[in-house]
Amino acid sequence: MKTPEEIVNIMLKNDAFSQWLGVELLEIKLGFCRLKAKITAEMLNGFSIAHGGISYSLADSALAFASNSKGNLSVSIETSISHLKKVSENDELTATCIEINRGKTIGLYRVEIKNQANLLVAVFNGTVHISQKLW
Amino acid sequence: MKTPEEIVNIMLKNDAFSQWLGVELLEIKLGFCRLKAKITAEMLNGFSIAHGGISYSLADSALAFASNSKGNLSVSIETSISHLKKVSENDELTATCIEINRGKTIGLYRVEIKNQANLLVAVFNGTVHISQKLW
Amino acid sequence: MKTPEEIVNIMLKNDAFSQWLGVELLEIKLGFCRLKAKITAEMLNGFSIAHGGISYSLADSALAFASNSKGNLSVSIETSISHLKKVSENDELTATCIEINRGKTIGLYRVEIKNQANLLVAVFNGTVHISQKLW
Amino acid sequence: MKTPEEIVNIMLKNDAFSQWLGVELLEIKLGFCRLKAKITAEMLNGFSIAHGGISYSLADSALAFASNSKGNLSVSIETSISHLKKVSENDELTATCIEINRGKTIGLYRVEIKNQANLLVAVFNGTVHISQKLW
Numbered sequence: 001m002k003t004p005e006e007i008v009n010i011m012l013k014n015d016a017f018s019q020w021l022g023v024e025l026l027e028i029k030l031g032f033c034r035l036k037a038k039i040t041a042e043m044l045n046g047f048s049i050a051h052g053g054i055s056y057s058l059a060d061s062a063l064a065f066a067s068n069s070k071g072n073l074s075v076s077i078e079t080s081i082s083h084l085k086k087v088s089e090n091d092e093l094t095a096t097c098i099e100i101n102r103g104k105t106i107g108l109y110r111v112e113i114k115n116q117a118n119l120l121v122a123v124f125n126g127t128v129h130i131s132q133k134l135w
Numbered sequence: 136m137k138t139p140e141e142i143v144n145i146m147l148k149n150d151a152f153s154q155w156l157g158v159e160l161l162e163i164k165l166g167f168c169r170l171k172a173k174i175t176a177e178m179l180n181g182f183s184i185a186h187g188g189i190s191y192s193l194a195d196s197a198l199a200f201a202s203n204s205k206g207n208l209s210v211s212i213e214t215s216i217s218h219l220k221k222v223s224e225n226d227e228l229t230a231t232c233i234e235i236n237r238g239k240t241i242g243l244y245r246v247e248i249k250n251q252a253n254l255l256v257a258v259f260n261g262t263v264h265i266s267q268k269l270w
Numbered sequence: 271m272k273t274p275e276e277i278v279n280i281m282l283k284n285d286a287f288s289q290w291l292g293v294e295l296l297e298i299k300l301g302f303c304r305l306k307a308k309i310t311a312e313m314l315n316g317f318s319i320a321h322g323g324i325s326y327s328l329a330d331s332a333l334a335f336a337s338n339s340k341g342n343l344s345v346s347i348e349t350s351i352s353h354l355k356k357v358s359e360n361d362e363l364t365a366t367c368i369e370i371n372r373g374k375t376i377g378l379y380r381v382e383i384k385n386q387a388n389l390l391v392a393v394f395n396g397t398v399h400i401s402q403k404l405w
Numbered sequence: 406m407k408t409p410e411e412i413v414n415i416m417l418k419n420d421a422f423s424q425w426l427g428v429e430l431l432e433i434k435l436g437f438c439r440l441k442a443k444i445t446a447e448m449l450n451g452f453s454i455a456h457g458g459i460s461y462s463l464a465d466s467a468l469a470f471a472s473n474s475k476g477n478l479s480v481s482i483e484t485s486i487s488h489l490k491k492v493s494e495n496d497e498l499t500a501t502c503i504e505i506n507r508g509k510t511i512g513l514y515r516v517e518i519k520n521q522a523n524l525l526v527a528v529f530n531g532t533v534h535i536s537q538k539l540w
Contacts, residue, residue: 011181017188020177042155045199046146052199052211053152053192060187064180076187077376078348078397080215080485082513082532084506100528101489105375106347106399108487108528123505123513125530127348127397127487129376212511213483213532215350217378217397219371235393236354240510241482241534243352243393258370258378260395262352262483262532264511281451287458290447312425315469316416322465322481323422327458334450334457346457350485 004028004069007135011065018061021054025065031099031109033066039091050087059111059124062097067107067126073133074107079126085119092116095124105130139163139204142270146200153196156189160200166234166244168201174226185222194246194259197232202242202261208268209242214261220254227251230259240265274298274339277405281335288331291324295335301369301379303336309361320357329381329394332367337377337396343403344377349396355389362386365394375400409433409474412540416470423466426459430470436504436514438471444496455492464516464529467502472512472531478538479512484531490524497521500529510535 002010008028012018021043027034037058045051059081067074087093093113100108111124137145143163147153156178162169172193180186194216202209222228228248235243246259272280278298282288291313297304307328315321329351337344357363363383370378381394407415413433417423426448432439442463450456464486472479492498498518505513516529 013181014179014183015181015186016177016179017186018180021188042151044149044151045153045196046148046150047210048149051150051152051192052195052214053156053188056191056195056214057186057188060191061180064187075182076218078215078217078378079187079191080213080350080530082213082506082530083211084508084513101487101525103489108348108489120506123530125485125487125528213513215395215485217371217395219373219378236352236390238354243354243483255371258395260350260352260393283451284449284453285451285456286447286449287456288450291458312421314419314421315423315466316418316420317480318419321420321422321462322469322484323426323458323462326461326465326484327456330457330461331450345452346488348485348487349457349461350483352483353481 001071002135004030007068008065011068021057023061028065028069030069031066033062033097035062035095037093039087039089041089044089052083055083055087055113055122056081058093058095059113062095062111063109063126066097066099066109067128071134073131073135074128077127077129079124081122081124083122085121087121136206137270139165142203143200146203156192158196163200163204165205166201168197168232170197170230172228174222174224176224179224187218190218190222190248190257191216193228193230194248197230197246198244198261201232201234201244202263206269208266208270209263212262212264214259216257216259218257220256222256271341272405274300277338278335281338291327293331298335298339300339301336303332303367305332305365307363309357309359311359314359322353325353325357325383325392326351328363328365329383332365332381333379333396336367336369336379337398341404343401343405344398347397347399349394351392351394353392355391357385357391406476407540409435412473413470416473426462428466433470433474435475436471438467438502440467440500442498444492444494446494449494457488460488460492460518460527461486463498463500464518467500467516468514468531471502471504471514472533476539478536478540479533482532482534484529486527486529488527490526492520492526
C-alpha cells in the first residue's frame with residue numbers, strides 16, 4: 001500500500017496544469033492536504049483580479065490529493081465554490097482540504113483558501129466517487 | 136450604453152487567463168454566451184485527462200461574459216460544477232451559458248459544456264451579484 | 271422488473287411526508303417525474319411565504335421518484351436549490367424532474383418548480399448514488 | 406435596534422412550518438443559531454427514514470435565524486445540502502449555523518446537523534441576500 005506522500009508525488013509529477021499553477025505541496029496526510037500557489041499575471045481576468053478558475057483549480061487539486069491519499073482512486077463528482085474576496089497578482093494562496101465524511105463509495109471534502117494575510121478568499125465543497133482500484 | 140459585443144471585447148482583451156485557455160468567442164448576446172476552447176497538454180492533470188479546473192474556468196468565463204452582457208458589472212458569488220465525462224487532450228469544448236433568472240441584484244445562469252462529439256461533459260450553475268455600476 | 275409506475279406507487283404509498291405535502295403524481299416515466307402540490311397555511315414561514323423547505327421537499331421527492339424509476343435503488347448524495355420567486359399560500363407548484371446524466375453508480379438530475387402562472391420559482395440540482403439493488 | 410432574541414422570536418412565532426417541524430431554539434446570537442427537532446412518523450419517506458426535506462428545512466430555518474439575527478432582513482438565494490447518514494424516527498437532530506462570511510449584501514453560512522449520538526448527518530451551505538431593511 002502506498003503512503004499519501006507516494007501517491008501525491010505520482011499525481012503531482014504528471015499533473016501539468018497543477019505545475020502551471022505553481023502548486024507547492026505543503027502537507028499531505030490521510031484525508032488531508034495543504035497546497036500553496038502564487039498568483040501570476042497570466043492568472044488574471046478582465047477585472048485585473050485572479051480568474052475564478054484559479055482558486056477553483058487550486059481547490060480541486062487539493063481535493064484530488066486529499067481524497068486519493070487513502071489509496072483508492074477517487075474522482076470528483078460535484079464541486080462548488082463561493083468566491084468571498086478578490087485575489088490579486090502576487091497574492092499567495094493556501095488551500096487546506098479536510099475530510100468531512102467518507103463512506104465506501106462517496107466522500108465529502110471541504111477546502112478553504114486563504115491569502116497571505118490569512119483572510120478567507122474562497123470556500124469549496126467537493127463530493128468524490130471512491131473506486132475500488134488502488135494506487 | 137455599450138452593446139454585449141463591446142463589453143465582452145473589453146473583458147476578453149484584458150483577460151489573460153481566458154487567453155491562456157485559448158478561449159474563442161462564438162456568440163454573445165444579452166444574457167447568453169457561447170465559447171470554445173481546445174484542450175492542450177498543459178491543461179492535463181495526473182490522470183492524463185483535463186484538470187477539473189479547465190472546464191470550470193471555461194464555464195466561469197462564459198458566466199462572466201453572459202452576466203455582464205446586459206451592461207451592469209456583475210461578479211460571481213457561488214458556482215457549482217458536475218463533471219460528467221472525461222476530457223482528453225485535443226478535445227474541443229463548447230460552453231453555452233444561458234440566463235435562468237435575473238432580478239435587480241441577483242442572477243442565475245447555467246452553463247453546459249459539450250465536446251466535439253456533442254456529448255455533455257460538464258454542467259455548471261452560477262449565481263452572480265449584479266451591481267448598479269455600468270460598463 | 272417493476273415499471274416506473276409500480277416503483278413510485280410503492281414509494282409514495284409509504285412516504286408519509288410526501289403525503290403531508292399533498293404531493294400528487296402527474297407523470298412518471300423512465301428518468302422523469304412530474305409532481306404537484308398546493309401550498310397550505312402550515313407550510314408558511316415567518317415571512318408569510320412558503321418555507322424554503324417546502325419547495326426543496328417537493329423537488330427532493332421528484333428526484334427520488336425519477337432516479338428510482340429505472341429499477342435500481344438510488345439515494346440522494348448532494349442537492350442544491352436556488353429560490354427565485356416567493357411562493358404564497360394556495361399557490362400550486364409543479365415540479366418537473368429530468369435526467370441530465372446517468373452512469374453506473376452516479377446520476378445527475380434537475381428539477382424545475384413552477385407556480386400556477388407557469389413562473390419558475392425554484393431550480394434544484396440533485397446527484398444520486400445508484401446502488402445495484404433492484405426494487 | 407432589535408436583539409437577535411427579539412428578531413428570532415418574531416420570526417419563529419409566525420413560522421408555521423418550523424412549528425410543525427417541532428423546532429426548538431437552543432441558542433441564538435449574532436450570526437449564530439442552534440436548533441433542535443425530533444423526527445416523527447410524519448417526517449418519514451418511502452424508505453422509512455426521514456425525508457431529505459426534513460434535514461433541509463431544519464437547516465434552512467437555522468440559516469434564516471442566524472442570517473437575520475444582525476438586524477437586516479435577509480433571504481436565502483442558494484443553498485445546498487449533502488445527506489451523509491440516515492435519519493430515523495425519534496432521532497433528535499441539532500442544527501448549528503455559523504457565519505462564514507458577511508459582506509454588505511451577501512452572506513455565506515454553514516449548517517451542520519448532528520443526531521443524538523453526535524454523528525454528522527448532513528452539511529448545508531447557504532448564501533443569503535442581505536437587504537437594507539431592518540427588523
